[in-house]
Amino acid sequence: MTADLLLTGTGNFAERILGDLALLVTRPLRVVVAARAEEANRLNWLRVAANARAAIAGRPLEVVTEIIDWDSNTALDRLIETHRPRLVVHAASLQSPTALFSGDSAWESLLRTCTLSLSVPMQAVLADRLFAAVRRSEQTPLLVNCCYPDGTNALLKALGHPVLCGAGNVAILAAAFAGELGLREPGRLKVLAHHQNLWPWRGETAPEHFPLPRVWLDGAELDDIRDRFARVRLTLGPAIPISGATGVPLFLALLEGTDWQGHAPGVDGLPGGYPVRTSDGKMALDLPEGLDRDTAIAWQLDYEFRCGLTVADGALRFHGRLAEALAAYDADLADGFALSDFPAAADRMCRLRDRLLAQPA
Incomplete structure (x- = not known):
């Protein structure tokens, strides 16, 4: 049987997606969840x-x-051909984000010094x-990549994969801010944010190199976001109850081809996260009036260059x-x-991680 959605991974992010789908779907939806044999029980x-x-x-x-x-092209090819998914949501990675917090x-x-980049x-x-198996x-x-899409989607796009977007990150802040203001109408609040912009709301004083996001309410940019959202405090770990739900x-x-307004990171391989809208299974930036695409992208890249x-x-x-920081190692x-x-560089990074995991900070 074909699948509407193929979801990879068994972490908390995948769990939240499945749990919320179970409460929200209104039309028949078949989901295939795929993971390694070592994760069979989970x-x-x-x-x-x-x-x-x-x-x-x-x-x-x-x-x-x-x-x-994951090491067999044949197995991945068979997965795609057997289930013929209409939407692939990838949430399996070689590096868990929890290492940022413990x-x-x-x-x-x-990793804490350099962030997930x-x-x-x-x-x-x-x-x-x-x-690659899809192609x-x-x-x-x-194709949706949920593994640090703010930075990873640019690499995937450059490798030739037509990645649509990610989930979470900018949408975490947008949802938390909208919830704080009591907003329920889509499109009234628009947020431009990178994953790093979450830190000022994680309950700790953010280092200076973590900039604040930009926020618009009903078309007007807010200049008091620290005070206005002072009561918003995210968990120090991954904000899964919000991020997975977004x-x-x-x-x-995307599956139903309906119109939708919200936020997503890594749109079409762009750095950071943006207000977006979907229609007929397609996604476009939905920037506030007065903010053009080039300026929005340049704002995201400013952090990356620094x-x-x-x-x-x-x-x-x-x-x-x-x-x-990396040069020291x-x-x-x-x-x-x-x-x-890329494959050799990724393997080298994994070997560096394994070596440093055995060393005290």
Whole structure:
């Protein structure tokens, strides 16, 4: 049987997506969740829980599972050809974001200094393999990458994958701010934000290199967002109850071809996150009046040039604070790499991580 949605991964993000789908779907929806054999027990639990929640709510959701081998092109090709999904939502990565918030190894310390931009090569490995299988097939599903899409989608796009967007991140702030203001009408609040802009609301004083987002209410940009949203406090860990939930109305709109307004990161490989709208399964930026596309992108890139990464002219380059911190451990890797060297660079990053995980900070 074909699938409406193929979801990869068994983490908390995937769990939230399945749980909310089970409560919100109004039309029959078949979801295939795929993960490695080592995650079989967790995978089966997600299936049982999602189908149970759908039964409780009386919703027409069916969740089935598949074991996949990420190292086998044949297995990935078979996954796509067997289920022929209309939408692929990728949420499996070689680097968990939880390392930003816990652990005292040299790697976790480095990651906190550099932020998730450091992990982009590792975030992209499995997505690159999965999306390559899609491109080898005759299927044309919409591709959504949820693994740090603010930075990773630029790499995936440069590697030739027609990635549509991600989920969470900018949408976390937009949803939290709208909730604080009591807004329920879509489109009234618009937020321009990178993943790093979450930090001022994580309950700690944000370092100076984490800029504030830009926020518009009913077309007027707000200049008092610190005070206006002072009571918004996100968890110090990943804000899964919000971030996973933000993807569900987006995925349903894409599958049903309905009009929808909201926010998404990594749109068409762009850095950071933006207000967006969808119609007929297509997505476009929905910027506030007076903010043009080039200015919005330049605002996102400003942070990356100071302490992140960029992808351009066939290469990935680390910048500023990130490049300086990484150079202390691997000077050659800190220079970045040609996209043609991506698999080797990602493997080198994984080996550096494994070495630093064994060292105290």
